[in-house]
Amino acid sequence: xxxxxxxxxxxxxxxxxxxxxxxxxxxxxxSIKGFVQLMKEHEYSRDKQLEFYDTMLSEIKAADQLIEDxxxxxxxxxxxxxxxxxKTEVEHVVKVLKPFASWQKVxxxxxxxxxxxxxxxxxxxxxxxxxNIIRNGIEAMPAGGTFKIQIKQSASKVAIILMDEGIGMxxxxxxxxxxxxxxxxxxxxxxxxxxxxxIVRQMNGEIGVHSEKGKGTVFNVEFPLV
Ligand code: ADP
Ligand code: MG
Numbered sequence: 516x517x518x519x520x521x522x523x524x525x526x527x528x529x530x531x532x533x534x535x536x537x538x539x540x541x542x543x544x545x546s547i548k549g550f551v552q553l554m555k556e557h558e559y560s561r562d563k564q565l566e567f568y569d570t571m572l573s574e575i576k577a578a579d580q581l582i583e584d585x586x587x588x589x590x591x592x593x594x595x596x597x598x599x600x601x602k603t604e605v606e607h608v609v610k611v612l613k614p615f616a617s618w619q620k621v622x623x624x625x626x627x628x629x630x631x632x633x634x635x636x637x638x639x640x641x642x643x644x645x646x647n648i649i650r651n652g653i654e655a656m657p658a659g660g661t662f663k664i665q666i667k668q669s670a671s672k673v674a675i676i677l678m679d680e681g682i683g684m685x686x687x688x689x690x691x692x693x694x695x696x697x698x699x700x701x702x703x704x705x706x707x708x709x710x711x712x713x714i715v716r717q718m719n720g721e722i723g724v725h726s727e728k729g730k731g732t733v734f735n736v737e738f739p740l741v
Pocket of ligand 2: 584647650651705707708
């Protein structure tokens with residue numbers, strides 16, 4: 516059911532990204548700077564001011580999003596690999612995303628499962644990969660819904676299955692997942708999935724995707740057990 520999708524060729528570009536992202540950050544910062552200067556030099560009507568504030572807020576949001584999606588590359592090397600419990604780390608990520616989810620009227624369900632699989636991970640980066648995938652799932656449900664997470668352990672592997680009931684993707688969109696700057700969102704960075712693929716690959720994991728337009732998307736993130 517889950518078609519495996521590995522992005523090798525596109526990840527080669529990742530190392531050049533620090534420069535590219537700082538360049539991207541300059542756009543919103545320059546724009547905010549411009550508005551502040553304008554408002555310092557002229558007396559604007561309240562309506563005009565409010566319009567400027569809204570634009571500035573949305574530029575700040577864009578910069579913030581870029582930093583959030585990309586945070587992980589601030590430290591390009593995997594700090595320390597340690598043995599972590601998948602369940603514990605997933606629970607942590609769910610807690611972190613709760614406020615964002617409830618704001619979007621999405622309930623995150625962590626389906627009960629007996630096992631306690633352990634994998635080798637850089638904790639922070641593992642969180643970042645999961646957060647980037649789950650955040651997309653939540654964003655794919657503009658009218659709210661349920662986001663389900665299941666942890667499945669087999670003899671040598673553990674799979675984290677992340678399921679949304681959102682807008683889904685076409686075949687072409689699934690193909691382009693992980694491509695730098697590929698985004699269908701008006702204020703998207705198109706970096707979240709690239710970062711997620713890169714981290715999972717560095718952890719010797721794999722990501723499989725199954726998506727249906729109008730139905731939802733399932734991400735299957737697999738890692739070798741310790
Ligand atoms: P961004 O979220 O900033 O657009 P990402 O790299 O996180 O960038 O995602 C790239 C694109 O992949 C999104 O714009 C969206 O089109 C698509 N996508 C990713 N996850 C999902 C999902 N769960 N449901 C629908 N589309 C998705
Ligand atoms: Mg995203």
